[in-house]
Amino acid sequence: MYGRIKIRDTVRVPPDRLGEDLDEIIEELLWENFQGKLDKEYGMIVCIESIEEIGEGRIIEGDGGIYFDVVFNAITFKPVMQEVVEGIVNEIVEFGAFVSLGPLDGLLHMSQITDDYLNYDEKSKRLVAKESKKTVEEGDIVRARIVALSLKEKEPEKSKIGLTMRQPWLGAIKWIQDEKEKLESGG
Numbered sequence: 001m002y003g004r005i006k007i008r009d010t011v012r013v014p015p016d017r018l019g020e021d022l023d024e025i026i027e028e029l030l031w032e033n034f035q036g037k038l039d040k041e042y043g044m045i046v047c048i049e050s051i052e053e054i055g056e057g058r059i060i061e062g063d064g065g066i067y068f069d070v071v072f073n074a075i076t077f078k079p080v081m082q083e084v085v086e087g088i089v090n091e092i093v094e095f096g097a098f099v100s101l102g103p104l105d106g107l108l109h110m111s112q113i114t115d116d117y118l119n120y121d122e123k124s125k126r127l128v129a130k131e132s133k134k135t136v137e138e139g140d141i142v143r144a145r146i147v148a149l150s151l152k153e154k155e156p157e158k159s160k161i162g163l164t165m166r167q168p169w170l171g172a173i174k175w176i177q178d179e180k181e182k183l184e185s186g187g
Contacts, residue, residue, distance in 0.1 A: 001078065001080065001083060001085060003042075004074070004075055004076075005042050005076055006071060006073055006074075007042075007071070007072055007073075008069065009033075009072075011026050012065045013066045013068065022068075023054070026054055026068060026070060030070065030072055034074065035047065035048065037156075038151060038152070038153050040151055043078025044076060044103050045076055046103055049072075049073040049074060051070060051071070051072045077104065079101065079104065079149055079151075082147070083145070084145050085101055086142065086143050086173075087101040087102075087106065087141070087142060088139065088140070089138055089142060090105065092120070092125045092126055092127060094120040094122070096112070096127075099142055105161070106162065106163040107161065108136075108142070108163045110127065112147070112163065113127065113136060113166070114132070114166065116129035117129070118130070134172070134175055140173070141173045142171065143173060144165045145164050145165075145167060147162050148160065148161070
């Protein structure tokens with residue numbers, strides 16, 4: 001999911017920034033140009049970690065800026081189909097729960113939370129299982145598997161990540177801990 005990659009790109013330093021510290025300007029421009037950007041190949045760039053190399057500047061006729069070839073390291077977030085992830089439930093709605101997976105959110109549809117029938121408790125903003133009485137509330141940490149993935153490069157906020165918890169050892173961490181304690185106690 002998270003990774004460290006090396007990227008080669010060209011950065012244009014505008015004429016009004018010439019004369020300032022080149023390393024600082026290029027780092028600032030890299031953050032502006034790359035942070036939060038989504039690319040299907042390497043995912044979403046979470047941060048610029050370091051700059052390895054700044055090449056010689058090039059001037060293009062008719063443009064007052066200077067272009068520098070830059071090699072830098074970045075931290076990325078790239079969700080992968082069937083990957084098991086952990087996140088925090090940040091919103092409960094009547095059709096399921098939204099889970100923060102870092103820079104993107106995933107959706108746990110009601111049908112993918114548990115085998116038990118779920119009721120939406122609007123007043124307390126939680127989902128309650130009818131028979132087992134298991135609950136999912138805002139702030140819960142959950143473990144889920146990615147079962148649907150649609151990343152939108154041009155509009156990352158419209159990307160969709162579908163999750164399921166209907167498999168062994170997936171679910172709210174509090175459920176998993178309860179199951180583990182039952183197994184350890186022989187119950």
